[in-house]
Every structure is written in structure tokens, then in C-alpha cells.
Amino acid sequence: MKRSPSFPDRRRFLKTGGAIAAGILSPAGLLALEGQAAAKQLPALPDNPKTLESMPTRNLGKTGFKVGIFSLGGQSAIEQPNNFDIAVPLIERALDLGVNFIDTAPRYGPPERWSEQYIGRVMEHRRNEVFLCTKTRERSRDGAMRDIEQSLKLMKTDHLDLWLLHNIGVSEEVNVVFSKGGAMEALTQMHDEKVVRHLGFAAHYQPDPIVELINRFPFDACILALNAADTLSPHSFIKRLLTVAVEKQMGIIGMKIAARGRILSSWMPPPVEVQRRSWEGVATRSGTLNMRDATNYVLSLPVSTVIVGCDNIAQLEENVQIAREFTPLSAAQMAAITQRAAPVVAQATFFHSETRPRDIKLPDAPDE
Numbered sequence: 321m322k323r324s325p326s327f328p329d330r331r332r333f334l335k336t337g338g339a340i341a342a343g344i345l346s347p348a349g350l351l352a353l354e355g356q357a358a359a360k361q362l363p364a365l366p367d368n369p370k371t372l373e374s375m376p377t378r379n380l381g382k383t384g385f386k387v388g389i390f391s392l393g394g395q396s397a398i399e400q401p402n403n404f405d406i407a408v409p410l411i412e413r414a415l416d417l418g419v420n421f422i423d424t425a426p427r428y429g430p431p432e433r434w435s436e437q438y439i440g441r442v443m444e445h446r447r448n449e450v451f452l453c454t455k456t457r458e459r460s461r462d463g464a465m466r467d468i469e470q471s472l473k474l475m476k477t478d479h480l481d482l483w484l485l486h487n488i489g490v491s492e493e494v495n496v497v498f499s500k501g502g503a504m505e506a507l508t509q510m511h512d513e514k515v516v517r518h519l520g521f522a523a524h525y526q527p528d529p530i531v532e533l534i535n536r537f538p539f540d541a542c543i544l545a546l547n548a549a550d551t552l553s554p555h556s557f558i559k560r561l562l563t564v565a566v567e568k569q570m571g572i573i574g575m576k577i578a579a580r581g582r583i584l585s586s587w588m589p590p591p592v593e594v595q596r597r598s599w600e601g602v603a604t605r606s607g608t609l610n611m612r613d614a615t616n617y618v619l620s621l622p623v624s625t626v627i628v629g630c631d632n633i634a635q636l637e638e639n640v641q642i643a644r645e646f647t648p649l650s651a652a653q654m655a656a657i658t659q660r661a662a663p664v665v666a667q668a669t670f671f672h673s674e675t676r677p678r679d680i681k682l683p684d685a686p687d688e
Contacts, residue, residue: 370418380421388421451481483510525555535564541624545672549662607667609660
């Protein structure tokens with residue numbers, strides 16, 4: 321694979337480390353290496369000057385970053401193929417409106433990684449305005465290293481503010497990423513080498529393995545599937561996971577707040593044959609909430625921000641306005657919204673019953 325010019329030369333780093341261990345570097349060489357290590361610093365935290373005037377902000381856990389309560393997700397228009405004319409202006413407009421956190425992933429718009437490509441078009445001239453987050457679905461160290469190298473190249477940056485394990489779902493995956501040669505070796509190495517500022521994970525499947533994950537490493541932040549129907553599900557993240565993340569003082573980012581639209585009364589189910597080709601399952605009716613209620617419900621939980629993918633600039637502007645006008649809901653108001661979501665709980669929590677095969681293999685297993 322061709323290396324990005326801005327990506328740290330890991331081979332040179334490891335080679336030099338081996339020379340130190342073998343005692344073959346001269347004192348002058350050691351001093352030079354120490355100088356290089358001291359010089360390697362991450363830039364200051366991003367600062368979008370529009371954020372404070374646009375929406376309330378909250379602490380992103382213990383990271384020291386004040387995040388706007390609405391953040392841009394890298395799906396919807398930002399993952400569609402050859403969509404530069406729509407996706408790039410949408411991202412630009414988000415920053416103009418004060419959004420200061422963007423989330424994406426290599427699997428958004430695969431295999432070309434369209435989402436990271438579009439974001440890169442904006443990051444090459446506005447990187448210092450955005451707390452930038454991407455993920456790796458790879459479970460091995462080497463696979464995760466390949467992922468981050470390509471992510472940095474496509475997004476035209478030399479560092480990430482947050483790098484996440486993507487879609488951890490079962491205990492076997494937790495064991496694999498922490499095993500010798502597992503993905504956690506890549507995450508911690510990139511953090512130590514100051515390529516990544518903070519580490520975390522994203523999850524939407526089952527809560528119990530995530531509690532196990534949290535208890536095995538001091539992650540800085542997480543993206544969790546949270547919405548108004550959650551407490552009606554037997555796999556509720558709010559009941560079984562959210563408190564644990566709060567106790568760890570993690571930055572908590574809410575996703576699936578509209579369940580890919582399926583909790584909204586404005587959503588119309590696609591034809592059944594189309595739905596059967598997707599992983600969301602088959603829904604036969606519209607949702608029951610509006611976007612304001614769906615957003616305000618999750619923002620009334622102890623979260624730092626919510627991420628939402630937008631189809632167009634009008635949707636983006638509506639979401640920013642909802643964030644600007646947000647006031648916390650009372651417990652009674654939240655309970656009433658949950659009751660209204662009850663008729664669509666299955667389609668609103670489809671991600672808890674994911675049926676896609678989970679490609680889990682030990683890091684040292686040969687490719688088939």
C-alpha cells in the first residue's frame with residue numbers, strides 16, 4: 321500500500337526502537353531521537369468560532385472539548401456514491417452553522433469510503449474547526465493500522481481527535497480486540513504516537529458485552545444507540561449501559577436517535593423487497609414522533625451530543641435549529657414520548673436484533 325506523506329513512518333519508528341533495544345545507537349543518536357519524540361505534539365483542540373452562538377455546548381467527557389449538542393453524522397447524503405456536489409456543500413454548511421464534531425467510518429460508502437472522501441474535501445482547509453472522529457471495523461492490529469492510514473489519507477489530515485472500535489457487539493469480539501495482535505494494540509499505539517488524541521468505541525447491538533468492554537480499558541468516549549423507544553426494548557442501553565458510561569466519565573454521543581427515520585411520523589416505509597435487501601429489517605408503517613421530540617428526548621439523557629446524518633441542507637438547518645432551541649424535558653415528558661413510540665418499538669430498535677453475520681476471527685488467523 322502506498323503510504324500517505326502525512327502518515328507517521330511506523331516502520332522507521334519501530335526500526336529505531338529496535339536499535340535502542342540493541343544498544344547500537346550512539347549517545348548523539350539517542351539525544352536526537354528524544355528531541356524528535358518531545359517535538360511530536362498534537363495541535364490544539366479544534367475551535368469553531370460559530371459554535372457558541374449557534375447552540376448549547378457540553379463537555380465531551382474528560383477530553384477537555386466543548387462539543388455542540390448537535391453533531392454531523394457521516395451517513396445519509398455523506399455516504400452516497402459520487403455525491404460530491406451535495407455532500408461537500410452540506411459539510412461546509414454544517415461548519416458555518418457551528419457544528420464542531422463530525423463522525424464517519426470506513427464502511428460509510430464502501431468500498432470507496434465515500435464519506436471520508438467528502439469530509440476530506442472540507443478538512444483540507446477547515447481541519448482546525450472540527451473534532452474529527454472515525455472508526456475501524458477491523459479486529460486485528462494490522463487491519464486497524466491499514467484502516468487508519470487510509471482514513472488519514474482520505475480525510476487529508478495527520479491526526480484524529482477520536483478513533484473508535486466500530487460496532488462491537490458480542491463478547492467474542494471483545495476478547496479478540498484485546499488479544500495479542502488485536503485491534504487494541506493499534507489504538508493504543510496510535511494514541512501513544514500522538515496520531516490519535518482520544519480512544520473509544522461505537523455500539524448498538526447488545527449492552528452486556530459493552531459493559532465488559534468498558535471495564536477492560538479506560539476509553540475516553542463512546543457512541544451509543546439511544547432513542548425514545550430504547551427503554552421498551554429488552555436490550556435497553558439506557559437501563560443497562562448508560563449509567564456505566566456516565567460513571568466512567570466518558571464522552572457519550574447518542575446515535576440512532578431517529579432510528580434511520582423509522583421512529584418518525586414523516587418516514588414512509590420503502591417497498592418490502594427493498595427493505596429485505598437491507599439490514600434494518602422490514603417495517604410496515606410510519607413512525608410516531610417528530611424530529612424535535614426524538615432529539616429532545618436523547619438530549620435530556622446524560623449525553624454530550626447527538627449525531628445525525630442529513631439528506632440535504634434543509635434537514636441540517638432544521639436539526640441545528642432544534643439544538644439551538646433545546647430545553648431539557650421533565651421525566652413525565654420523556655415518559656409520554658416513550659409511550660407514543662411504543663407502537664413502533666421493534667422498528668425503532670431494529671439494531672438490537674441485527675442478523676448480519678459478524679466476521680470475527682482471531683488476529684493471527686490466515687485470510688481465507
